[in-house]
Amino acid sequence: MGRYVIRRLIQAIPVLLxxxxxxxxxxxxxxxxxxxxxxxxxRPDPAIAEILREQYHLNDPLLLQYxxxxxxxxxxxDFGVNFADVPVSQIMAGKFQVTLNLALTALVMEAVIGVGxxxxxxxxxxxxxxxxxxxxxxxxxxxxxxxxxxxxxLILGVKLKQWTGLDIFPVAGTFAGWRSYIVPGFVLAxxxxxxxxxxxxxxxxxxxxxxxxxxxxxxxxxxxxxIGRHGLRNALIPLVTYLGADLGNLxxxxxxxxxxxxxxxxxxQLFNSVYLREQPVVVGIxxxxxxxYILANLVVDLLYAVLDPRIRYE
Amino acid sequence: xxxxxxxxxxxxxxxxxxxxxxVDNLHVEFHTRAGTVRAVNGVSxxxxxxxxxxxxxxxGSGKSVTAQAIMGILDMPPAVIPKGxxxxxxxxxxxxxxxxxxxxRGQRIAMIFQDALSALNPVFTVGWQISEMFxxxxxxxxxxxxxxxxxxxxxxxxPAARQRVHDYPHQFSGGMRQRxxxxxxxxxxxxxxxxxxxxxxxxxxxxAQIMELLAELQRESQMGLILITHDLGVVxxxxxxxxxxxxxxxxxxxxxxxxxxxxxxxYTKGLLDSIPRVDQKGxxxxxxxxxxxxxxxxxxxxxxxxxxxxxxxxxxxxVPPLYEISGTRGSAxxxxxxxxxxxxx
Numbered sequence: 001m002g003r004y005v006i007r008r009l010i011q012a013i014p015v016l017l018x019x020x021x022x023x024x025x026x027x028x029x030x031x032x033x034x035x036x037x038x039x040x041x042x043r044p045d046p047a048i049a050e051i052l053r054e055q056y057h058l059n060d061p062l063l064l065q066y067x068x069x070x071x072x073x074x075x076x077x078d079f080g081v082n083f084a085d086v087p088v089s090q091i092m093a094g095k096f097q098v099t100l101n102l103a104l105t106a107l108v109m110e111a112v113i114g115v116g117x118x119x120x121x122x123x124x125x126x127x128x129x130x131x132x133x134x135x136x137x138x139x140x141x142x143x144x145x146x147x148x149x150x151x152x153x154l155i156l157g158v159k160l161k162q163w164t165g166l167d168i169f170p171v172a173g174t175f176a177g178w179r180s181y182i183v184p185g186f187v188l189a190x191x192x193x194x195x196x197x198x199x200x201x202x203x204x205x206x207x208x209x210x211x212x213x214x215x216x217x218x219x220x221x222x223x224x225x226x227i228g229r230h231g232l233r234n235a236l237i238p239l240v241t242y243l244g245a246d247l248g249n250l251x252x253x254x255x256x257x258x259x260x261x262x263x264x265x266x267x268x269q270l271f272n273s274v275y276l277r278e279q280p281v282v283v284g285i286x287x288x289x290x291x292x293y294i295l296a297n298l299v300v301d302l303l304y305a306v307l308d309p310r311i312r313y314e
Numbered sequence: 315x316x317x318x319x320x321x322x323x324x325x326x327x328x329x330x331x332x333x334x335x336x337v338d339n340l341h342v343e344f345h346t347r348a349g350t351v352r353a354v355n356g357v358s359x360x361x362x363x364x365x366x367x368x369x370x371x372x373x374g375s376g377k378s379v380t381a382q383a384i385m386g387i388l389d390m391p392p393a394v395i396p397k398g399x400x401x402x403x404x405x406x407x408x409x410x411x412x413x414x415x416x417x418x419r420g421q422r423i424a425m426i427f428q429d430a431l432s433a434l435n436p437v438f439t440v441g442w443q444i445s446e447m448f449x450x451x452x453x454x455x456x457x458x459x460x461x462x463x464x465x466x467x468x469x470x471x472x473p474a475a476r477q478r479v480h481d482y483p484h485q486f487s488g489g490m491r492q493r494x495x496x497x498x499x500x501x502x503x504x505x506x507x508x509x510x511x512x513x514x515x516x517x518x519x520x521x522a523q524i525m526e527l528l529a530e531l532q533r534e535s536q537m538g539l540i541l542i543t544h545d546l547g548v549v550x551x552x553x554x555x556x557x558x559x560x561x562x563x564x565x566x567x568x569x570x571x572x573x574x575x576x577x578x579x580x581y582t583k584g585l586l587d588s589i590p591r592v593d594q595k596g597x598x599x600x601x602x603x604x605x606x607x608x609x610x611x612x613x614x615x616x617x618x619x620x621x622x623x624x625x626x627x628x629x630x631x632x633v634p635p636l637y638e639i640s641g642t643r644g645s646a647x648x649x650x651x652x653x654x655x656x657x658x659x
Contacts, residue, residue, distance in 0.1 A: 211432040217387045218427075219498070220420025221450060233437050309482045310436055 008301070012294045017070065019290040020283060024066050027279045069280070073287060080280035082273075088284040091269065096288065099265035101178075102257070103250040105185030106192070110250075111243055114193045118200020123227070125205055134201075137194035145253075149187045149260040156183050184261040188254060192246050199242055200235070207235040237307045244300030248293035332404040333360035334538045335384070335423070335506050340398030342379050342562075345391060351609045353379045355562040356398070358636075361506060361538035366529075368541045368549040368570070370585070371559035374606050377542045380559075381508045384540075385425050386415045402506070421451055424504035428511040430491035434483040440467075440494045441479035447501040466497040470527060489520035493527065500531055507532070508540045513548060525552055546589055550574060555642070558582045561607045561617035564636065568643040578645035578654045580624045616647070624649045 035049045035058070044052075053059050057068055072078040079088035121133040140148075156169045169183045207213065208231050216230040217223075255267035262268075266285055273281040305311045342354035354376040361367045369377045382388045384400050386407065400407045402423065407415060427433035435443060444466055445459035454462065460479065467475035470493040483491055492512060499507060509528060513521035529552045532539050543549060549556060550570065557567040558581065566579035577583040584602035604621035607613055613620055619629040629648060636644040639654070647653060 211427060211429065212435040214387055215427060215433045215495075216435070218385050218420060218425045219447060219450075220416050220418070221446075222416060225450065230435050230438075234435070237437075308437060309439075310484050 005298070005302070008298050012298075015294060016287070016290055020070060020073075020287050021066055023283050023286045024069065024279075025062065027274075027277075027282050028062055028065075030274075030277060069283065073284075079284040079287075082278045082281050088280050091281060092266065092284060092288060095264060095266045095269045098263055099251055099254050099258070099267060101181055102184055102188060102254055102263060102265060103247060105178075105181040106189035106250050107243065107247055109185055110189040110192045110196055110246065113189070114196025115200050115239060117193075117197040119204060119232075121197065121201040122204035122208070125201075130201075133197065137197045140190050140194040145187060145190060145256050146260075148190050149184075149257060152183050152187055153260060180261075180263070184257050184263060187260070188250055188257040192250065196239065196242060196246075200239055203238050204231060204235040207231050210234070233307075237304070240303050240307060241300050244296050244303065247296045248289070251292055252289055332401065334363050334365075334403065335540075336360045336399070336401040337380065337384065338399040338401065340380060340383060340400065341396050342376070342383055342388065343394050343396060345394060349610045352612060353393075353562050353609055354383070355612075357559070357562070357564055359557045359564065359567065361540055363505065363538055364532065364536040365555070366532065366539040366541055366553045368543060368553035368556045369559060370543060370546065370549060370556055372544055372606055374609060375559040376562035377559045378510055379562075381425065381510055381540065381542055384506075384508060385423060386419060387425075420447065420499075420504070421502045422504055423506040423508065424499040424502070425508040425510065426492075426495050426499050426512045429515045430488070430495040431483060431515075433495060434491060436483060439480050439482055440486070443483075444479075444494065444498045444501060447498060451502055462501070463497075466501055467494070469500075470494070470497045470531075472497075488516050489523065492516060492520075492524050496524075496527065496531070500535070500537075503535060504537060506538045506540065508542070510542045511544070512541075514543070514545070521548065528552070546585060558585070561612055562609065563617065563646060564644075565618065565646045566644065567636075568639075568645075572643055576654055576656070578639055578643065578650045579647045580622045580649075580653055581618050583653055584621075618647075624652060 035044060035052050035056075057065050060068075069080060072080060077089070079092070081087050082091065117133050117137075121130045124130045160169065161167050168179065170180050204227075208227065212234075213226060213231055216226045221230075251266070253267075254263075254265055255271055257263070258265045258267040259271065266289075270282065270285050272278075273285070336358075337360070338358050340354055340357045341352075344351040344353055353374075357376065357380050359367060359369070369380070371377045379388070379393075383393075383395060384407070388395075395408060398408070402418065407418060410418070434440065441460055441463045444463035445454075445456070448454040448459035448462045449456065452459075464475050464479050467479060472478060472490055472493050478486075483494070486494065492515075496512075507528075512528065513524050516524060525548060528539065528541075531537070541549070541553060553570045555567065555569050556573050557564050558573075558579065559565065560581050566573065566577065566582045568578065573582060574586070577586055581602070584600070587600040588602065590599055602621055603623075607617050607620075613630075615628070615630045615632050616622070616634050619625050622629065624647070626649065632648065634646045634648050636646045637648075637650055638644050639650060645653070
C-alpha cells in the first residue's frame with residue numbers, strides 16, 4: 001500500500017509538469033501584451049516597458065520562462081508575484097478557502113441528495129416516484145447553471161426575504177457565514193446531483209440483481225438488511241469513485257457560481273486574472289487545481305481498495 | 315443444537331402421514347412483455363427426513379424455479395404462483411405472511427446455489443457471511459458467532475479454518491467456496507436443504523468430494539435433501555428417488571434404482587441413452603432430437619411430443635396425467651408400458 005502511494009505520487013509529477021506547461025503555453029499565446037495591459041489606456045514609455053519586460057523575463061524563450069516559474073514552485077514553493085508585486089500564494093490562500101467551502105458544501109449536498117434520490121428511485125423502480133425522479137434529473141441536467149443560479153438567487157435570496165421578512169439565504173457574498181454557501185452550493189451541485197442520482201439508481205438496481213442478493217434473501221434476512229447491508233455496500237463502490245473525481249470538477253466549475261453569487265473564490269479570481277493577463281496567477285491557480293485533482297483521484301483509488309477487497313495494490 | 319427460534323408453524327409435531335416437505339400441484343408463471351412464461355405447470359413431489367430427492371432436468375425445465383418458489387425467493391412480480399401448495403410439516407408456506415416466511419427461510423429450509431463465487435458477497439469475509447446467520451437469527455455476539463463460523467468451516471473440512479475465516483470469497487478455490495456456501499446453509503441446522511446444481515461449476519474430482527460432504531452432513535442431521543441437477547452421474551450415488559422434469563412438469567418419478575434399470579418415460583430414456591459409455595467408445599453419442607420447448611408457447615398435448623420417438627396421434631392432443639406405475643413410481647407418458655418394455659414404435 002505504501003509503495004503504491006509513493007508510486008502514484010511519482011506518476012503525478014509528469015502529469016503536473018505537463019498540465020502546467022500546457023497552461024503556460026495557452027496563457028502565453030493569449031493575444032495582447034501584458035505590459036501594455038498594465039498601463040491601461042495610456043501608452044507606456046518604451047524604455048520603462050523594456051525594463052519591465054526584462055524584469056519579468058518576458059523576452060526570454062518560452063521554455064526558459066517556464067523553467068524559471070516551475071523551479072520556483074517546486075523548489076521554493078514560490079508561485080511568484082503578480083504585476084502589483086503581491087505574492088500569488090497570498091492571493092490564492094484566502095480564495096481557495098472560499099472555493100473549498102463552496103465545493104465541500106456542494107459535495108455534501110450532492111452525496112446526500114443524489115444518493116438519497118437514487119436509492120429512492122431504485123427501490124421504487126418502474127413506479128411513479130421513479131419516473132418523477134428521473135424526469136426531474138433530466139430537467140436539472142438540461143437547464144444550464146447560469147439559469148438555475150439566477151433563478152434560485154432571485155427566489156431564495158431576494159423574494160423569500162420580501163415575503164417572509166426572514167433573511168435566511170443572503171443574495172450574495174460570504175458575510176452570512178455558512179448560510180452563504182447553501183444556495184450557491186446547491187446551484188454548483190445541481191448537475192452533479194442529477195448524474196449521481198442516476199448513477200446511484202443504476203448501481204443499486206444492478207446490484208440487487210446479483211446472485212449474492214438472492215443468497216442473502218435465502219439466508220432469511222430481512223429486506224432492510226438485504227438491501228441496506230448486502231446491496232448498498234456493493235452499490236456504493238462506483239459512487240465513491242464518482243464523488244471523489246467530482247470534487248475536482250466542483251472546484252474547477254465554480255467560476256460561474258462564484259460570479260453569480262459574488263463569492264471571492266478561486267473561480268472568480270481565475271476569471272479576473274485571465275482577463276488581466278496575470279500569467280503567474282492563472283498558472284498558479286491551475287497548478288493547485290491540478291494538484292487537488294491528482295490527490296482526489298489518489299484518495300479515490302485508495303478508498304476503492306478499502307471498499308472492494310478484490311482490489312489489491314502491489 | 316437446540317432450536318431456539320420461535321416456531322411459527324402451527325400444528326407442528328403432529329406430522330402424521332404428512333411428509334417433511336410436500337410440493338403439491340405447483341404452478342409458477344412469469345408475466346413478461348413477450349407473454350406469459352409457464353415455467354412450472356403442476357409439479358408435485360415430497361421429501362421425507364433423511365431422504366434425498368434428485369430433481370433432474372435440462373435448463374428451463376422449471377427445476378430451479380420450483381426450488382426458488384419453495385424458498386420464497388422468486389421475484390414477484392414478474393413471477394406469479396396461481397395455483398398449488400408448498401407444505402412444510404403440514405403448513406402451506408404460500409399462505410404464510412412474509413414475516414413468517416422469513417423465519418422459515420435459512421433457518422428451517424436452506425439453499426445452496428450453483429456458482430458460489432457469485433452467490434457469496436464479494437465485499438464481506440466468509441467468516442462474516444457465515445456468522446451473520448448466528449448474529450441475525452440467534453442474536454449471538456460477534457465473537458461467539460465467529461467461533462461458530464470457524465466450527466462450521468471445520469465441519470465442512472476447510473483447512474486452516476481459524477485463519478481463513480477472515481479471507482474473502484475470491485481468495486478461495488471453487489471447491490472451497492462451495493464448502494463455505496454449504497457451511498452457511500447448514501449453520502442453523504435446517505430440516506430441508508435444497509442444493510441447486512451444487513457441483514456444476516466444479517471440477518469432476520471436486521464434484522465427488524462435495525457430493526460426499528453433502529451426503530455425510532445429511533446422514534448426521536437427517537435433513538431432507540433436494541438435489542437439483544442435470545447430471546445423471548451425480549444423482550446415481552446419492553439420491554433415493556428421482557423426479558425428472560420437462561417443460562415445467564414432472565414426467566417421471568421413481569426410486570433411483572428403478573429409473574436406471576428401466577426408464578418409463580421417453581425423455582428419461584433419452585437422457586440415460588445420451589450418457590457417454592466406455593463400451594460404446596468410437597460410436598456417435600445419442601442425442602435427443604429437437605430443441606427444448608419454448609415456455610411462452612408450449613406444444614399441445616404432451617410437451618415432449620415433438621421430440622418423442624414413441625409419439626402417437628393422441629400425444630399431440632391429450633395431456634398425459636402422471637400414470638401410476640407402482641406405489642412409488644409414476645410416468646407422464648400415455649405409452650409408458652412400451653417405454654418400460656423397451657419397444658420402440
